[in-house]
Amino acid sequence: MSLPAHQSASPSPTKVLGPRSFREPLVDAVDFAAAEALVRSGIDSARIVVAQGQDPQRARDAAARGCELGDGPVPAAPHVPPWRTLVVIPTYNEKDNLAAIVRAIWLYLDCDILVVDDGSPDGTGAIADGIAEADPRLTVLHRTGKQGLGTAYLAGFRVAFERGYERVCEMDADFSHAPWDLPRLVFGSGDAELVIGSRYVKGGCTIGWDWKRRMLSRGANLYTRTVLGSGIRDNTAGFRVFHVDALKGLDLGAVAAQGYAFQIEMAYRVVRAGHRVKELPIHFVDRFVGKSKMDGRIAREALLLVPKLRGRVPKQRAR
Numbered sequence: 001m002s003l004p005a006h007q008s009a010s011p012s013p014t015k016v017l018g019p020r021s022f023r024e025p026l027v028d029a030v031d032f033a034a035a036e037a038l039v040r041s042g043i044d045s046a047r048i049v050v051a052q053g054q055d056p057q058r059a060r061d062a063a064a065r066g067c068e069l070g071d072g073p074v075p076a077a078p079h080v081p082p083w084r085t086l087v088v089i090p091t092y093n094e095k096d097n098l099a100a101i102v103r104a105i106w107l108y109l110d111c112d113i114l115v116v117d118d119g120s121p122d123g124t125g126a127i128a129d130g131i132a133e134a135d136p137r138l139t140v141l142h143r144t145g146k147q148g149l150g151t152a153y154l155a156g157f158r159v160a161f162e163r164g165y166e167r168v169c170e171m172d173a174d175f176s177h178a179p180w181d182l183p184r185l186v187f188g189s190g191d192a193e194l195v196i197g198s199r200y201v202k203g204g205c206t207i208g209w210d211w212k213r214r215m216l217s218r219g220a221n222l223y224t225r226t227v228l229g230s231g232i233r234d235n236t237a238g239f240r241v242f243h244v245d246a247l248k249g250l251d252l253g254a255v256a257a258q259g260y261a262f263q264i265e266m267a268y269r270v271v272r273a274g275h276r277v278k279e280l281p282i283h284f285v286d287r288f289v290g291k292s293k294m295d296g297r298i299a300r301e302a303l304l305l306v307p308k309l310r311g312r313v314p315k316q317r318a319r
Ligand SMILES: Nc1nc2c(ncn2[C@@H]2O[C@H](COP(=O)(O)OP(=O)(O)OP(=O)(O)O)[C@@H](O)[C@H]2O)c(=O)[nH]1
Pocket: 089, 090, 091, 092, 093, 094, 116, 117, 118, 146, 147, 148, 149, 152, 171, 172, 173, 174, 176, 238, 286, 287, 291, 292, 293, 294
């Protein structure tokens, strides 16, 4: 007999989630819309039990058990989105995070996963292959050498087009993006071609960053908002859900950015194409395991690219 996923012997999330504890009382939400209102009112989504069609008592029991085990408010069964959904996880040296994040995602959401690994020297690619062998819901794209987050996602989008997915999600491997937030973002995508898990709307925040990192992120977003005037508050966020149809209508061949600026450029292209963008609040937690790939070059790219985008990205009418 196979054990329920959260009792299996695969990696415990406790290590990768760091000092996060799930000891505060749980709060019930009948569905993701209700959960949204709770998060906006300041409640951490790690405390919210979202029934969304599941029996409320079973949902509560499963969430309580999940919290006890360090997995967070796990649903009674993974939420099943009404769209064929692919979660793309770019990886570079994430050997201690990958298996745990994949397992955590599948506790919360019924979806396929694509890992785009850039020949990680620490062997992340081989770990991804191992998971893929055991579970066909995960596939791996191996690329040679570190080629940047932007090109990794573009490669992931192409796979989503080829395989007929309806939604494609961007998510980091390092648990900065909480797996329990993923279904809320996906289910929230019914009326927006792009959903952003946002740190800078009411109810959102960053946890664990020093003041320098906070200033850099705040500054980059203020600068982008001022220069581009697109109304988006968290332009650099990397936790996103796109409608695949909307992505197909964009000129992805013209995307210039490779690093962080990729997120800024993609959001701007979506807005300029006349699509709807929705920001849903998240608590972004600094990575606990592994190293950041953020560097001065990536920040410089964003600084130089943003003003150019204004002239470069033509306004289109949404199809
Ligand atoms: N394939 C691929 N993945 C990358 C590359 N650079 C970063 N990543 C992955 O992209 C995700 C985000 O990178 P991080 O280093 O966590 O960057 P960040 O989250 O913006 O910065 P931190 O807050 O410092 O963690 C992680 O899953 C990384 O492993 C790259 O060049 N290629």
